[in-house]
Amino acid sequence: MPNSAAEKYDVLVLGAGPGGLAAAVSAHENGARVLLVERERKLGGILKQCVHDGFGLMRFKERLTGTEYAQREIDRFHALNIDVVTESFVVDIQPTDGTYLVTTQSAAGMCRYECKAIILACGCRERTSRQVFIHGDRPAGIFSAGTAQYFVNIQGKMPTKKCVILGSGDIGLIMARRLTLEGAEVVGVYEIKDAPAGLSRNISQCLNDFDIPLHLSTTVTEVFGQERVEAVAVEQVDKNFQPIPGTRQVIDCDALILSVGLLPEIELPNMLALPIDPATKGPVVDQTMMTKAAGVFACGNVLHVNDLADWVSVSGEAAGRSAAAYCTAPRTWNDNATALQYERGDFLYALPQYFDPTASEPLTLYFRSREDVAGKRVTLDLGGEKAAFSKKYRRLIPSEMEAVTVKEAASGTVYQLTMHN
Amino acid sequence: MQAKLEKKFPGVVCSAFGDSVRLEGELTDWDEIVRCGKRAAKAGFRAVINDITLKGFVPPPMRTPALQDNALAEQTPDVLIIGGGVIGCAIARELRRWALDVLLIDKEDDVAMHASSRNDGMIHPGIASHVGTLRGLYNVRGNAMYTQLCQELHVPFERWSNLILYSDPIFGVGARFYLGYRQKAFGIPGWHVSRRRLQELEPNIAQGIRGGFEYPTSGMLSPYKLTVALADCAVENGARVSLNTVVTAMDVKGTAITAVHTNRGTLRPRVVINAAGCFSDTVAGMAGDRFFSIHPRKGECCILDKEAGPLSQRSMGLVGLAAMSATSKGGGIMRTIDGNVLVGPDAYEQPLREDFSTHKEHIDAVLDKHLKLIRGFHRGQVITYFAGVRAATYEEEFIVEGSARVQNLVHAAGIQSPGLASAPAIAEEIAKITLGRLGGQILPNERFNPVRTAAPVLAKLSLEEKQKVIADNPEYGVVVCRCEGISRGEIRAAVQAPVPATSIDAVKRRVRPGMGRCQGGFCSPLVAEILAEEGVETITKKGAGSELFVGTDGKEGADHA
Numbered sequence: 001m002p003n004s005a006a007e008k009y010d011v012l013v014l015g016a017g018p019g020g021l022a023a024a025v026s027a028h029e030n031g032a033r034v035l036l037v038e039r040e041r042k043l044g045g046i047l048k049q050c051v052h053d054g055f056g057l058m059r060f061k062e063r064l065t066g067t068e069y070a071q072r073e074i075d076r077f078h079a080l081n082i083d084v085v086t087e088s089f090v091v092d093i094q095p096t097d098g099t100y101l102v103t104t105q106s107a108a109g110m111c112r113y114e115c116k117a118i119i120l121a122c123g124c125r126e127r128t129s130r131q132v133f134i135h136g137d138r139p140a141g142i143f144s145a146g147t148a149q150y151f152v153n154i155q156g157k158m159p160t161k162k163c164v165i166l167g168s169g170d171i172g173l174i175m176a177r178r179l180t181l182e183g184a185e186v187v188g189v190y191e192i193k194d195a196p197a198g199l200s201r202n203i204s205q206c207l208n209d210f211d212i213p214l215h216l217s218t219t220v221t222e223v224f225g226q227e228r229v230e231a232v233a234v235e236q237v238d239k240n241f242q243p244i245p246g247t248r249q250v251i252d253c254d255a256l257i258l259s260v261g262l263l264p265e266i267e268l269p270n271m272l273a274l275p276i277d278p279a280t281k282g283p284v285v286d287q288t289m290m291t292k293a294a295g296v297f298a299c300g301n302v303l304h305v306n307d308l309a310d311w312v313s314v315s316g317e318a319a320g321r322s323a324a325a326y327c328t329a330p331r332t333w334n335d336n337a338t339a340l341q342y343e344r345g346d347f348l349y350a351l352p353q354y355f356d357p358t359a360s361e362p363l364t365l366y367f368r369s370r371e372d373v374a375g376k377r378v379t380l381d382l383g384g385e386k387a388a389f390s391k392k393y394r395r396l397i398p399s400e401m402e403a404v405t406v407k408e409a410a411s412g413t414v415y416q417l418t419m420h421n
Numbered sequence: 422m423q424a425k426l427e428k429k430f431p432g433v434v435c436s437a438f439g440d441s442v443r444l445e446g447e448l449t450d451w452d453e454i455v456r457c458g459k460r461a462a463k464a465g466f467r468a469v470i471n472d473i474t475l476k477g478f479v480p481p482p483m484r485t486p487a488l489q490d491n492a493l494a495e496q497t498p499d500v501l502i503i504g505g506g507v508i509g510c511a512i513a514r515e516l517r518r519w520a521l522d523v524l525l526i527d528k529e530d531d532v533a534m535h536a537s538s539r540n541d542g543m544i545h546p547g548i549a550s551h552v553g554t555l556r557g558l559y560n561v562r563g564n565a566m567y568t569q570l571c572q573e574l575h576v577p578f579e580r581w582s583n584l585i586l587y588s589d590p591i592f593g594v595g596a597r598f599y600l601g602y603r604q605k606a607f608g609i610p611g612w613h614v615s616r617r618r619l620q621e622l623e624p625n626i627a628q629g630i631r632g633g634f635e636y637p638t639s640g641m642l643s644p645y646k647l648t649v650a651l652a653d654c655a656v657e658n659g660a661r662v663s664l665n666t667v668v669t670a671m672d673v674k675g676t677a678i679t680a681v682h683t684n685r686g687t688l689r690p691r692v693v694i695n696a697a698g699c700f701s702d703t704v705a706g707m708a709g710d711r712f713f714s715i716h717p718r719k720g721e722c723c724i725l726d727k728e729a730g731p732l733s734q735r736s737m738g739l740v741g742l743a744a745m746s747a748t749s750k751g752g753g754i755m756r757t758i759d760g761n762v763l764v765g766p767d768a769y770e771q772p773l774r775e776d777f778s779t780h781k782e783h784i785d786a787v788l789d790k791h792l793k794l795i796r797g798f799h800r801g802q803v804i805t806y807f808a809g810v811r812a813a814t815y816e817e818e819f820i821v822e823g824s825a826r827v828q829n830l831v832h833a834a835g836i837q838s839p840g841l842a843s844a845p846a847i848a849e850e851i852a853k854i855t856l857g858r859l860g861g862q863i864l865p866n867e868r869f870n871p872v873r874t875a876a877p878v879l880a881k882l883s884l885e886e887k888q889k890v891i892a893d894n895p896e897y898g899v900v901v902c903r904c905e906g907i908s909r910g911e912i913r914a915a916v917q918a919p920v921p922a923t924s925i926d927a928v929k930r931r932v933r934p935g936m937g938r939c940q941g942g943f944c945s946p947l948v949a950e951i952l953a954e955e956g957v958e959t960i961t962k963k964g965a966g967s968e969l970f971v972g973t974d975g976k977e978g979a980d981h982a
Contacts, residue, residue: 091906103884125943128940158970
């Protein structure tokens with residue numbers, strides 16, 4: 001068998017972005033022997049390419065760039081002398097009698113690790129041009145915003161001189177500014193929905209400050225160009241996202257940059273056959289961040305796509321704490337855990353999907369409203385005499401996630417989130 | 422015939438052109454032009470040359486490489502193969518069984534750039550072809566050659582059976598006789614399967630399907646991997662491949678081609694093989710042997726995520742009576758050799774020979790038509806889609822023959838579906854014809870090795886085998902493509918192969934980074950890095966003009982280096 005016997009750890013953290021780093025530190029601080037496994041060369045995850053600021057306002061009470069935020073987390077991690085392997089790719093996870101056997105592939109060969117708990121911190125991935133059914137020619141010059149960001153910020157290569165950005169997700173907005181600063185012309189940002197998908201502060205700082213127009217209810221319907229993008233067609237759409245005849249406009253450009261959404265990267269959850277929540281598109285967890293596989297925890301963007309790295313760190317800490325606790329007192333998934341109830345018409349999603357009254361971890365609930373609403377009250381009923389949480393929000397918008405931490409213990413026989421006037 | 426055609430297609434004039442018939446005139450609808458050609462094809466001439474123009478449409482010129490040099494000037498290969506598709510590459514390998522100087526040229530930046538990488542990868546059993554046609558003959562013969570060929574080339578190949586499904590029991594009764602006749606005539610094993618049996622074979626099959634016919638000799642492979650492997654093997658055996666090379670003209674004296682002019686110099690081959698796909702009529706014309714026309718028949722396909730793969734095990738399509746006599750089966754769904762699902766293709770006539778754009782109407786129609794065959798398939802599983810163009814003649818028949826007019830010209834033309842399945846048999850036949858045309862005594866190539874040297878494919882290896890490969894070369898341990906689990910070593914091997922991958926797409930065709938669900942988002946910058954390390958100066962998606970990066974002075978990334 002490769003590399004002799006499996007090395008033993010309490011907790012294996014898979015992924016070294018902000019979630020994984022926080023999880024590894026927190027599991028370590030709670031007494032677990034931890035190994036952090038990263039598939040890329042360097043730690044930090046996607047933050048490595050985020051040279052813009054706006055990170056850390058919650059966690060560090062400071063305005064940091066993504067790289068600074070990552071470096072703080074990395075420094076803290078290294079200071080604790082936690083084991084780490086990089087350029088190591090998980091190819092197999094086998095449950096074996098209360099433990100997990102994880103196999104990785106790296107330049108060192110095929111390595112095996114035995115652990116009591118696993119924390120999935122594998123982040124998210126971008127939706128592609130194909131997933132939003134862009135048609136026409138297939139030239140070079142169609143990039144997702146994250147790929148364009150990698151080219152510019154990591155490789156120092158310019159992927160465009162004049163581009164159209166489809167989708168108003170945060171990375172798209174950030175890249176509109178970044179490419180403009182690097183001397184490219186950003187003709188406009190086009191969003192199929194009637195509201196921007198990214199944070200308001202990004203609309204203001206990345207588009208408005210640079211006079212980059214945002215066109216709502218407008219989408220790219222065709223790409224032209226044999227070798228390299230030469231132009232794209234944009235059309236306004238109706239409420240059902242169908243193009244409105246007569247609104248077609250052809251825009252000359254050499255690239256189409258897409259920021260059309262992020263999806264949890266669920267290769268590893270799938271490997272473990274974990275149930276996936278169709279709303280979050282990530283694995284189902286209870287308030288300890290444990291998935292339905294006992295000892296497998298998840299945090300950060302693999303659970304649901306967060307809009308702030310700070311929240312990813314928070315969930316990483318929770319997962320680390322829970323995983324360490326699990327190592328000393330293993331438990332199984334509680335089949336009597338209460339499933340979260342909410343109206344899909346009111347909320348885009350909410351999680352954790354289950355509340356286990358027998359678990360000691362306090363509940364942090366994350367949700368997004370489905371619509372842009374004002375003056376609505378959101379109430380969480382956990383079976384106590386009074387609501388576990390109730391707050392009237394001046395405004396709730398789908399692009400901005402809300403988080404609620406419930407400290408008081410409750411029976412948890414009910415677990416219901418409601419939106420009302 | 423003139424009268425008949427003119428009645429239906431006013432203004433069309435036909436004339437004899439050698440033993441072919443030539444159509445001229447102008448029509449306002451491309452479908453009419455194709456229908457007119459098809460009608461003329463039934464008149465008993467050798468072939469139809471359709472020169473009817475479409476009103477208001479100027480056909481775009483063949484796209485040609487910008488490169489100009491003299492790299493091939495005054496070369497005198499024994500055989501010049503024009504076209505680096507699966508046919509041309511199979512012929513190149515076949516001809517190297519003999520002591521011949523073989524040069525293959527293609528105008529694109531890589532082999533397999535047109536139909537050979539734009540099809541469903543199915544090795545048809547042969548049941549879709551009419552009895553008595555070359556398409557049927559070469560299909561059945563080629564199909565039988567695939568097991569050994571793929572072993573030699575180290576190309577993954579599986580004989581996953583093909584199901585022809587029906588929902589109308591009356592059709593089922595009729596098809597039993599019709600397909601039975603073809604099975605017997607071609608010698609294709611196959612049988613009827615009841616609804617119950619179907620349910621066992623394909624547990625997720627839709628309710629409305631009443632039965633079908635199963636053909637166990639059907640197979641699946643990656644058509645571009647096969648084409649690249651054929652080219653690699655040919656080169657390993659001494660053939661030469663010159664890419665970005667386009668034929669611009671030929672000199673013909675009497676009944677022989679004396680010179681072939683290209684953008685890379687003038688060659689003087691002894692024999693020329695026309696394997697130019699959608700441009701095979703253009704090439705024939707350059708040699709003064711224009712006797713047929715290609716009408717480009719386009720098709721669009723979708724690829725579903727691997728998550729959909731396990732839901733069906735076979736290739737299958739629902740057919741009705743109309744489809745049985747049509748020129749194309751109308752596509753279906755098939756599990757690809759890499760574990761995805763391919764949906765489509767459709768088939769429609771249009772005048773452009775190298776337009777690979779996709780269209781919402783076609784992709785939607787393909788999905789609407791076929792996704793419902795298997796419960797669990799849905800649009801959300803689509804990870805990509807693409808288009809290809811079939812090189813169809815009006816006779817809807819392959820042209821596999823030595824030229825009647827030009828002594829040193831051999832045609833492998835009009836190769837459309839089932840061209841992939843037929844390729845090995847066509848190559849064998851073309852090699853025979855070529856030897857005849859070369860004349861004299863030709864010695865066998867004693868050193869010919871049919872086995873291609875293949876780089877390891879990590880994902881297919883056991884843990885122990887992986888360990889060994891990585892111990893030998895640690896680069897095989899470093900995963901670059903997270904969706905498909907492809908290592909840096911595998912990518913580097915593709916860049917160093919006999920026909921080297923020099924673009925992002927060329928790497929993708931050989932070892933798949935970018936074929937997974939991220940569609941290259943994560944891995945394309947890393948693949949670009951490896952290409953640069955290997956000395957590729959300008960990183961392109963698919964050759965000159967498709968540069969990934971831009972710079973103000975025209976040099977990629979120059980102002981950001």
